[in-house]
Amino acid sequence: MSPTPSSPSTSSTVTKIARRGLMLVLSSPSGAGKSTIAASLLRDDHSLGISVSVTTRAKRPSEIDGTHYHFKTIPQFERMRESGELLEWAEVHGNFYGTPREPVESAMADGRDMLFDIDWQGAQQLQEKMKADIVSIFVLPPTMTELQSRLHRRAEDSEEVIATRLANSRAEIGHWREYDYVIVNDDLGNAFEAVQSIVRAERLRRDRRFGMFDFVTKLIEETPVL
Numbered sequence: 081m082s083p084t085p086s087s088p089s090t091s092s093t094v095t096k097i098a099r100r101g102l103m104l105v106l107s108s109p110s111g112a113g114k115s116t117i118a119a120s121l122l123r124d125d126h127s128l129g130i131s132v133s134v135t136t137r138a139k140r141p142s143e144i145d146g147t148h149y150h151f152k153t154i155p156q157f158e159r160m161r162e163s164g165e166l167l168e169w170a171e172v173h174g175n176f177y178g179t180p181r182e183p184v185e186s187a188m189a190d191g192r193d194m195l196f197d198i199d200w201q202g203a204q205q206l207q208e209k210m211k212a213d214i215v216s217i218f219v220l221p222p223t224m225t226e227l228q229s230r231l232h233r234r235a236e237d238s239e240e241v242i243a244t245r246l247a248n249s250r251a252e253i254g255h256w257r258e259y260d261y262v263i264v265n266d267d268l269g270n271a272f273e274a275v276q277s278i279v280r281a282e283r284l285r286r287d288r289r290f291g292m293f294d295f296v297t298k299l300i301e302e303t304p305v306l
Contacts (some may be wrong), residue, residue, distance in 0.1 A: 097289030170201035
């Protein structure tokens, strides 16, 4: 009689195959929902770490230095940029943003996945330097009217800043073709599930799982015990 899935003779060991970490890039115009999706991913997926960017923009009331961003002065940012401490950097809405190099290189060496909540300029630079490691997702709003409403509901930016973000959003959206995946965030739950599915699939890609060669070799050489 064949063993059932709950039978003691059925192995419950999960086969772990070594793989290189991936760099998950989330981009969108401001207000489209990428930061909310990123926060949900980090809460639910403990295999994913966040790349905390440095920025020269003013800290919002809800933000924590070192958690949401490393807030720097312009001279501090320029010193980091000139000394090669940044993996990528960009100027967005009159402020500078960048990705510290050391935490990313350390995570990739350990096979850990990293999440990047960055704009299209930063995504382009990462693609140029580490294309094989990147999984890029662009998040679109369902309509421009809804995008404007979300920016106002956030209630953390002045009317002048909101107007600037809306004015720049069309140019940002124009870069959607540069991404591996594109998601329309008309429902936050569905958008989040779509991103989760992408991450699960990308983790199983053959070219990321360098431990698969040894696993298959041992599998072929194994002699079953009858």
